[in-house]
Amino acid sequence: MSVNWNNAAFELSAAKLSQLPQPAGPEVAFVGRSNVGKSSLINRVLNRKKLARTSATPGKTATINFYGVDNTVKLVDLPGYGYAKVGKATRSQWPSLIGSYLSADRELVLTVLLMDIRHEPSRLDVSMVDYLIESQIPFLIAFTKADKLSKTAAEKQVQSFASLIPCFDKITKLITSSENGTGIEQLRAVITDVASETE
Numbered sequence: 001m002s003v004n005w006n007n008a009a010f011e012l013s014a015a016k017l018s019q020l021p022q023p024a025g026p027e028v029a030f031v032g033r034s035n036v037g038k039s040s041l042i043n044r045v046l047n048r049k050k051l052a053r054t055s056a057t058p059g060k061t062a063t064i065n066f067y068g069v070d071n072t073v074k075l076v077d078l079p080g081y082g083y084a085k086v087g088k089a090t091r092s093q094w095p096s097l098i099g100s101y102l103s104a105d106r107e108l109v110l111t112v113l114l115m116d117i118r119h120e121p122s123r124l125d126v127s128m129v130d131y132l133i134e135s136q137i138p139f140l141i142a143f144t145k146a147d148k149l150s151k152t153a154a155e156k157q158v159q160s161f162a163s164l165i166p167c168f169d170k171i172t173k174l175i176t177s178s179e180n181g182t183g184i185e186q187l188r189a190v191i192t193d194v195a196s197e198t199e
Helices: 038-045 088-103 123-134 151-159 184-196
Strands: 008-014 027-032 064-069 073-077 108-116 139-144 172-175
Touching: 027 038, 027 088, 027 123, 027 184, 038 073, 038 108, 038 139, 038 184, 073 184, 088 123, 108 123, 108 184, 139 151, 151 172, 172 184
Parallel strands: 027 073, 027 108, 108 139, 139 172
Antiparallel strands: 008 064, 064 073
């Protein structure tokens, strides 16, 4: 299976579970704290600058956004969790919206959990790892913003998280950067592999 990553388009946004499209092929979800770089990473994977809307304001993505890729796989940008400059009512809906999507009867073949490589995983990050493991949802961790560190420093930083993240040694981990492209080809390869297994 080959994927033309340049052949991608925004499909729809869902603010609640009832607005989700009918499952139509494999989906790869991107989840993480607010402002961790989900939209930027999706744009880099798709060789686009503004397909997924990005913002310097934490919590800008308050909906589940679907991007179709080459009629083979859909990338799903989930709302950020944690701190966000939005109203309490909106913020309180996000955990249920994220959980509702992840537990829905869909062809979710992979969840990409993003963590900022510069900072220790938060309590919410660890809770998400626990949830994904307990729910038996396939996932990997993409450490973002690696361009802010040297390669050696980035690798040491990831290893320093070993005692903080459950089942650390068993989890696939990628060091990525939406700025310089670090890890993007590896991420594309993993997505292609998991999507092709559903054919």
